[in-house]
Amino acid sequence: QSVLTQPPSVSAAPGQEVTISCSGTSSNIGTNFVSWYQQLPLTAPKLLIYENKKRRSWVPDRISASKSGTSATLAITGLQAGDEAIYYCATWDSSLSVPGPFGGGTKLTVL
Amino acid sequence: EVQLVQSGPEVKKPGESLRISCKASGYSFSTSWIAWVRQMPGKGPEWMGIVYPGDSDVRYSPSFQGHVTISVDKSTTTAFLQWNSLRISDSATYYCAKLFASYYDSCGQGTLVTVSS
Secondary structure, eight states, X not given: OOXXXXXXEEEEOTTOXXXXXXXXXXXXXXXXXXXXXXXXXXXXXXXXXXXXXXXOTTSOTTEEEEEETTEEEEXXXXXXXXXXXXXXXXXXXXXXXXXXXXXXXXXXXXX | OOEEEEOOOEEEOTTOOEEEEEEEESSOGGGSOEEXXXXXXXXXXXXXXXXXXXXXXXXXXXXXXXXXXXXXXXXGTEEEEEESSOOGGGOEEEEEEEEETTEEEEEOOOXXXXXXX
């Protein structure tokens, strides 16, 4: 069981919006930055969002993220078939200056 | 362009040793932390350890401390992940990833390790 809790799966039709939650505690998400990664089938995870809400240059603005308290959320609007992937949240352990835990991942299915 | 190119898939028996590699290019190797991350089939990634090539400072996740060894060769800008005695439960895909501040900003293509008797 992962330290960061994500729903195992979400789904929506093309053009619709989905949100993916990532729940932690005051010692991980509550006091550290959150990053989000997209893993397409048979490929390595790829950084989407860093420092809670900053998008990588290749990420379209229909993908956004936020953090509040001990939870973070990834939102994708205008869903496209190419968004079908597994999405992971992760955090940092600033007290030890080492990576923190990943979430268990959420499989996004575009219906 | 940052590139992390990992060594190819491995098939080993329990008890055997193994070292996999991650060749880095396109950035200052000595001044960026590199992480090794395990991903078991159908599971989320887990960080195993990180290394700072500049001074070979290594920090291990408690879950992997004592079972793996992480090292670097600055002359070839290569990071390594090593096992002295593999277990069947070590079967997984292993990624190296470059760290920037609090996140993994680039990732290798992964190395599939299969341990089977």
